[in-house]
Amino acid sequence: MSADTADLPQLPFERPAVLDIGPIWAELRARHPITPVVTPAGDPAWLVTGYLEAKTLFSDPRLGRSHREPETASRISNSGFNGGPVGSFEGEPAFNARLRRVLVPSFSARRMRSLEEGMQGLTDSLLDDMVDAGRGGKTVDLHEHLSLPLPIYVICQLLGVPYSERDYFKDLSERSATMTGDDPFTAIIELLAYAGELAEVKRQNPGQDVITDLVQAQRDDPNFTTDELTQIVAGVLFAGHETTVNRISIGALLLLENPLARQRLIGEPAARPRIVEEILRLAAPENFGLARYAREDIVIGDTTIEAGDAVIISTLAGNRDTTAFPDAETLDPSRPVAPAHLSFGHGAHYCIGASLARTELRVALTSLFTRIPDLRLAVDVGELRLHTERLTGGLHELPVTW
Template sequence: MTTTEPLPQLPFTPGATVLDVPPAYRQLLADRRITKVRTTLGDVAWIATRYDDVKALFADPRLGRSHPEPEKAAKISASAVLGGASGDYETEQRDHTRMRRLLTPAFSARRMNGLRPRVKGLVSDLLERMAAAGPPANLHESLSFPLPVLVICELLGVPYEDRERFRKWSGEVSNLLDEQLAQAALAEFYGYMVELIGRKRDDLGEDVISDLIRAEDEWQVGVEETAALSVGLLFAGHETTMTRIDMGTTLLLSNPDQAARLRSDASLLPTAVEEILRLSGAGGGGGGIPRYAHADIEIGGITIKAGEAVLLPPGVANHDESAFDDPDTFDITRKGGTPHLAFGHGAHFCIGASLARIELQEVFAQLLTRFPSLRLAVPVEELQLRTNTLTGGLQALPVTW
């Protein structure tokens, strides 16, 4: 799938700060609705950047994660997660519907709201430890990483004491450039889950993995599928929320007027979290969520041919001025009926959206009031993105008070 055609090359150079959209994405938003780019590994894929196109393509049933000839599919990156085609081309839609039906009860809004008091307590405990240690602190290590890991471990029934292993595997699995490293990490992660499932089988609890084990006969779920689902849930359940906590804190501390409004008016919390979700996802290095055309698709004056790869970057679409007034401004009182695309859209809408919202709401309900003088310990220009991983985010978040 490689060609000599000169095309924009992923990953794009980051913006001036971690809060800025990479200039190449701005160019595409302004000039080209849908265009071809060269992926991190040199293959060719289409990329859509404007809100209406990204939303429409997310919902288009002619796009999927599978490819009829996976060995010929364009590779997006070396990552073992979203790095290329996956799933069975003949049964993808049926398999996805079955998976959603299997997992939806575990991630229902009602069940997630039942977790809120526990999440609130975990946030409080972590902030108390940060306060006791005294300034300065690396918020990434004190809060952004441990909170989502604690929550998803409890939900899945995974030992929290293994968190450093998850951190290592997650970083390596999502590495954009080293395929051997990514695949080896995925094999270790998967093997760990198979072993854990074997141990849990004789001591079932009230957790998602135990639920999957109980569903083996009714849903015909084998240990391989349970392990693969568990790896995916653990990876997504902490990596993405960790990134949002880091970036949301950076947005608030870089906009002290907005932080002051939120500190004085707790009713703004839900809209503040939605604004954080809207603005905190444009810095990932992978280029977007990959899909493959299962039929020819006409959109934006171009034809995406069957088999071609398509990248959908929700964080970039969330900066489209045709969808959002003054889209680069962080406004926790933002009104309007245009929903952001941070959780995707359509059949693949993120199953953990309710949980992520609860975690973010509890973090920002407490962080600014517990530390009223909280501020960045370094200029925002010195914060560094994780550019070699799929989910992006910050390498560290130094704060003081």
């Protein structure tokens, strides 16, 4: 694509409110569902806003995270994650195949059931503490009391990371996700080093956890490098809690703003799966999308994405495409299951941890509103702010009372 970025829309777009992504996404989709834009780093990229186009490109093996000439590739941002090309161009297909071969068994149904038992107990304990903190009508931060600690606990249990180290890797994750300054690059180096230390501990003292699974897989596969192993551990540690933390908070806010859905969540267990799917569809803590690079020319409709071009697939825009989801801005507990939303991607790169994230949302939100049915915001919704400086977005805080 042309390097001339004059007059092109520049990401990130201004957002009117936490639950309002703004009209520009629909305007761009109406103009063309694949549109040239300028990234937050100032480089050219294609922005995908249409549901069908996003679904098609998610499934296309000609898109990847690496680049044949990474030094010339468009930068997305200064974030340590999703900021630019990652990994070896020649080795990426084999790496992706190995990643799924190793991780899919690690997310077995038996392990997920075991995690669910623990997360329900922790959720109840967290809510006990939250209720104590809110006695006498005091305002409490739901984000800090529930949304943050629950996914961190779950990812620690899943990976075999000491829960006592949660503040350390939380800080590294947040710094790595920041899109400005030089600190994200320092943070991602530290996070990869920490991931390597965790792997070394499991080499000496294996357990029943994902890092042990990865270490054992590396022993059996001479092509599975230590750099790849630490990259996977760091990625799962980061993505395995950051996105869920933010969606629990945004999900709680969506339910606070939708009394009927909230009542059905509490009173109709059969409705809970669809409510969770609607929350996943509409909860958009971030403000642009997933960055990929074309490994070769891709023709989609009347658009030619040339080899090496950056492509940003916007799930928040695709999930609000009215051709796929009528009345797309509404949280509808009765919405048919199909078509599926794009929050976990699609096709071969569908998120391995999707079922775990769904379980965390269901447990957290059902327990919250069952325990505190008269929960309400302690501030006007317009006062809530998102972390626009972070790749993963998310609320600064969610003050509530009851």
